[in-house]
Amino acid sequence: ATFDRIEAVEPKIQAYVTVTRELGLKMAREVDEKIARGEDPGPLAGVPVAIKDNMSTAGIRTTCSSKILENYIPPYDATVVEKLKAAGAVFTGKTNLDEFAMGSSTENSRFFPTKNPWDLERVPGGSSGGSAASVAAGEAVVALGSDTGGSIRQPAAFCGIVGLKPTYGAVSRYGLVAFASSLDQIGPFARTVEDAALLLNVIAGHDPKDSTSADIEYPDYLSFLNQDIKGLKIGLPKEYFIDGIDAGVKKAIDDAIKVLESLGAVFEEVSLPHTKYSLPVYYLIAPAEASSNLARYDGVRYGYRDFEAEDVVEMFSRTRAEGFGAEVKRRIMLGTYALSAGYYDAYYLKALKVRTLIKEDFDRAFTKVDLLLTPTTPTPAFKFGEKTSDPVSMYLSDIFTMAVNLAGLPGISVPAGFDGHLPVSFQLIGKPFDEGTLLKVAHAFE
Ligand code: GLN
Numbered sequence: 111a112t113f114d115r116i117e118a119v120e121p122k123i124q125a126y127v128t129v130t131r132e133l134g135l136k137m138a139r140e141v142d143e144k145i146a147r148g149e150d151p152g153p154l155a156g157v158p159v160a161i162k163d164n165m166s167t168a169g170i171r172t173t174c175s176s177k178i179l180e181n182y183i184p185p186y187d188a189t190v191v192e193k194l195k196a197a198g199a200v201f202t203g204k205t206n207l208d209e210f211a212m213g214s215s216t217e218n219s220r221f222f223p224t225k226n227p228w229d230l231e232r233v234p235g236g237s238s239g240g241s242a243a244s245v246a247a248g249e250a251v252v253a254l255g256s257d258t259g260g261s262i263r264q265p266a267a268f269c270g271i272v273g274l275k276p277t278y279g280a281v282s283r284y285g286l287v288a289f290a291s292s293l294d295q296i297g298p299f300a301r302t303v304e305d306a307a308l309l310l311n312v313i314a315g316h317d318p319k320d321s322t323s324a325d326i327e328y329p330d331y332l333s334f335l336n337q338d339i340k341g342l343k344i345g346l347p348k349e350y351f352i353d354g355i356d357a358g359v360k361k362a363i364d365d366a367i368k369v370l371e372s373l374g375a376v377f378e379e380v381s382l383p384h385t386k387y388s389l390p391v392y393y394l395i396a397p398a399e400a401s402s403n404l405a406r407y408d409g410v411r412y413g414y415r416d417f418e419a420e421d422v423v424e425m426f427s428r429t430r431a432e433g434f435g436a437e438v439k440r441r442i443m444l445g446t447y448a449l450s451a452g453y454y455d456a457y458y459l460k461a462l463k464v465r466t467l468i469k470e471d472f473d474r475a476f477t478k479v480d481l482l483l484t485p486t487t488p489t490p491a492f493k494f495g496e497k498t499s500d501p502v503s504m505y506l507s508d509i510f511t512m513a514v515n516l517a518g519l520p521g522i523s524v525p526a527g528f529d530g531h532l533p534v535s536f537q538l539i540g541k542p543f544d545e546g547t548l549l550k551v552a553h554a555f556e
Contacts, residue, residue, distance in 0.1 A: 112158040112202055116249045124224050125234075125244040127163045128171050129203040134158065137200045144198070152198030154312055159194055160250035162241045163204035164211055165296070166285035167191050170201075174287050175219035176209045178433030182413040188285025189320070190254060190296050190313045197312045202250045205240030209435045210404065211261055211289045213237050214507040217498055218437045226268060228532060232491040235265030235507075238299070242269040245299045252309050253299040258290050259392050260511030262297045263523035263537055267486035270525045270533025272306045272552065273299050275511075277543045278518035279324035281310075282317030290399035291322075293392075293515040303524070303553040307331040310545065326543065334546040335553045340374030342551065344538075345479035349385035350510055356489040358529025363485055363536050366526040366555065370483075373554050378479055382471040387464045388513040389505060394448050394461035395516070400438075401445030407433060440501065469517040472539070481547055482539040484510050486523040490532035514539055522548045524555060 113131050120126060144151045161167065164174045166184035168191075173179045187195070194201070208218035216224045216239030224239045226232040227247040234243040238255030242265035245253050255262040257275035266273025274297045281296045288294065298309035310331045317323040346367075351360075367377060409415035409429030416428035434442070448457040475482060487507060497504040514521040519542060523535045540548045 112248070112250065116202065119247050119249060122225060122230060123227055123243050123247050123249065124222050125160070125205055125240040125247065125249055126203045127173055127175060127206050127221060127240070130170060130201050133170070134200045134202055141198050141200070152196060153308060154194065155198035157199050158202045158251045159199040160202045160205050160241055160244040160253035161191065162207055162238050162253070162255050164207060164256060164287040165191060165254060166287070167201075167204065170204060172204065172287070174210045175207045175221055176434065176438070177220045177414055178407045178429070179413040184285075186285065189282035189317045191285065193312050202244070205238070205244055205253060207240055208237035209438050210287070210400070211237040211256055211258055212400070212437050212441055214260070214264055214504050215492075215497065216240060217494065218435060220435050223494060226491045228270060229491065232493050232532070233268065235268035235491065237261040239265050241299050242266055242271060242273065245269070245271050245301060251301075252305050254296055254313070255299055256286055256289075256294055256296050257515065258293045258396060259515050260508035262299065263486050263511050263521055264508055266299055266523040267533070267535035268491040270535070271299055271301055272303055272522065272524060273297065274306050274310060274522040274545065274548070275514065275520060276310065276314060276545055277324070277520045278515075279322050280314050280328070280520070280543060280545070282315070282320040282323050284317055284319040288403040290396040291403065292399060293396060295515070303549055303556050304332070304335055306522070307335060307549050324543070329546055331546060331549055334550040337550045337554070338374070339370070339551055339554045342375045342481070342547075343479040344370065344375050344377050344551070345380035345475050345482045346377055347380050347382045347385070347475065347482055347484060349382050350484035354488060355485060356529065359485050359487070359489060359534050362527040362529065362534040366536050367483065369555055370551065375551070380475045380479060380482070382475060382513070384464065384467045384471050385513060388468060388516060389509060391461045391464045391468065391516060392512040393444065393505060394457050395465065397441040397445030398448045398458050399445070401442045401449065404438070404442055437501070465516050468513050472517045472519060476541050481541070481544070481551065484537045484539065486510060486535040486537040490529045490534055510537060518542065520545045520548055522552055524552045
């Protein structure tokens with residue numbers, strides 16, 4: 111049924127770079143066979159799952175929506191992909207993204223932009239726009255995305271679904287094509303909080319193949335559902351409730367706060383004084399790491415190569431000039447500059463120090479409250495082309511999500527209602543490895 115749905119709506123939505131119909135049907139048959147043999151088919155038996163096209167899938171093209179990886183077929187599976195297979199999932203395909211996950215609208219995909227299922231003239235958000243749209247449009251039941259500065263939560267908000275960025279280290283990054291390694295995390299998209307918890311159960315856990323993976327006890331995330339939230343303290347960071355928030359977003363959030371209050375949650379204003387530095391700090395650290403991570407695309411080891419060049423140096427530069435799009439080049443240049451001799455201390459090192467201050471703001475807030483509530487985005491989904499000529503206005507769409515990555519915390523975007531015909535969401539931010547509390551509150555609200 112999901113593949114039929116893809117056939118019917120995909121020409122309009124364009125959520126997928128690659129649809130894996132044959133493979134998916136084969137995986138579904140294998141689940142049936144397991145059941146027939148009396149074996150446990152796994153917690154995601156037969157569930158159609160879409161995977162963002164920056165996660166390695168053995169034998170399936172993994173493009174990062176970039177020309178430089180257009181025909182790259184990985185020889186191995188990402189750990190999350192292996193885990194999905196073991197859980198009985200059925201792969202629907204690989205979803206579109208902003209090239210190398212850099213962007214907030216999927217307009218930076220080198221192939222095509224994905225449309226927002228609620229309004230085809232608007233963006234689905236990004237960079238995991240394909241994953242979010244696939245779930246919102248019924249082209250998958252759940253999906254995986256990656257979030258470096260908001261790329262799960264922001265598209266989830268624009269598409270009216272649940273999106274969760276786990277604590278840094280909770281989900282293995284092995285096989286996730288690296289953008290900014292100290293910020294990247296994989297997480298679930300789902301239509302319900304319960305589905306998100308179920309998918310998180312499958313993908314979370316320690317992985318020796320990722321040196322930043324946390325070796326701790328992981329709870330059963332489903333056990334946090336249907337719990338009382340009476341007396342839970344929720345902080346409202348005053349720096350996140352600023353002028354410039356769309357009136358419809360503000361109203362939906364105020365209503366959500368009332369609902370949570372009626373369920374017994376207690377709200378309190380808190381302050382995260384270094385919030386205003388998140389954007390500049392993010393746009394030093396993320397491009398710095400990206401410039402280093404993307405050095406490997408040289409026309410030799412992966413994907414696209416220029417064949418016109420006369421010598422090897424020209425081959426490197428022509429391959430990269432043709433293979434990368436404008437936003438990726440902008441980030442490589444920004445990052446290379448921030449890391450260069452003479453500027454390192456003034457930019458990169460200073461950014462790392464301010465990152466610590468941002469983290470300490472959260473530590474302090476969590477001595478007073480159990481979690482935080484903010485808008486996920488300042489506005490609902492915007493129109494195609496509205497922000498493409500001004501990179502900074504595009505960067506600002508993640509203004510409420512970036513600090514969470516800088517501090518390594520878990521964050522979930524929860525649908526709160528509508529502004530006209532467009533979905534609006536709020537974000538819950540938790541203590542490290544306290545995804546359970548986020549799911550509990552989100553589920554109580556839902
Ligand atoms: N929009 C932010 C950026 O362009 C975040 C992207 C992401 O989370 N992958 O970097």
